[in-house]
Amino acid sequence: MLELLAISPEDGWAVVQSDGKATLIRPPYSGANRQTVTADDVEAAVNKHGFSAASESFDTWKELVDSLERQVAQSRQGLDRNLSDEELGKAVLRDAPTEILRQFLDRAEREWLPQGKWSALENMLLDILTLPQAKDDGQLFERAQALLRESKARKERIASDRRRKFGVDAIREDFPRLKDQAEDVYAVSIEIAERGFVLASGPHRCRP
């Protein structure tokens, strides 16, 4: 059983009691963001750091975290600084130092490129390529461009391999005939629906 002792609903920080031990958690709710705290800390959280006292119980960490996430969403409704994921990415990159951008490129190349995360990779690269600090740093800019070219090339290569493997090209050639068949099936289904029963009488209309 997990007992919520204190919470800051606007940012999702919370102190949770479990197995006689109090733990401070904060987003992102990974293991690294959990810290054992003392009873004095819990009191300080409430009396000095703006937390609210709480007394709610949860069976699992997932239920607890879901509840915290809901409270964050609810309590920030009136704030005018909320951002969507897309806006957030752009906004953080806008003032990001080139060293951070370089690290982003390193990691994207190391993880996203081999995993085929084209959308994430290309969206981020396109945003980086519009940044003044990237344009001012020739090496960084060229690297982002090269990564974008590599991403597009790999994506096209993989798509081409798949088309060959699954015969998509062949299907594309046969498309007019398949389209006719689909239209016939659709017409029969409309007829069945209008008659109100499944076993429609009459000739089978689909061409062989």
Next chain:
Amino acid sequence: MANLFQLSELNTARLEDAFGEVVESSGAAKDKVERFAERVRQDGRVSINMRTYVLASFVVNGRHLNVYEWAEHQARLSDTDKDRILQEKLGKWYAKRVAFDSFFEGGQGFRYGALNIGGLGVGKFGRFCSVLGESFGSSGPMAYLRGDSLKDYVSDYGAVDAQAIERDVAPHSHRAELATVKHGADAASTTEDEWPRLLCSDPDFVEAIFLDAAGPSEVDRVRVSQSDYDELYWLAFRSYDLGLSEGERALGADFVAIRQAEANERIRIEVL
């Protein structure tokens, strides 16, 4: 009703005596202890550690509400009694908070910070260490206690230890004496690089209590660790890939507000 700031002014002679004793009893380390005191005298500022959300609200709204002001604001919004809101918010810790603050004249206007000579401050509940400017302490009422006011000077039943407060409280002019009485022996046995952590870190600090509400313009700099700062940037990276949870998105939005304040030169961030 006691006046904390007057008490602090009345305690200067006692602090000077205690300081003298600590220095004299330091033997061969006397010079080092005096250097520690001088460091606090020169660099001692008030710091307030803030979570990302709190700092973002501070730079956007221009002020940092104490709990009574927050309750008053909520009471106006919801047409509910302020004290009831406060009781609900503070729960079983309400009695101690109110006992300390109502013991003193104007206590509901108290704001709390820590004496800081560098470093990241008391960071458990706030990774951003906002350091107020040099002039802040000398311009308005300011008092310092040897430790955490609620932990060290109020019992669990809400009894305030007035004698201990009278013994320990210092005005801004004597913060170095107070810090040296508390830490002189430890300062003698540690390197000077370690002094900022000795004076102000989890779980121990010299508490600063003051009345004036500091705005962003009173903040000289905001210190944050490189690893904490980088973690906030990496939220952006994740936003392109996995998408963010509500809590992560809120954290990212608060970070953006802080970065904008920095870009507009409303605050200065110092990454350590």
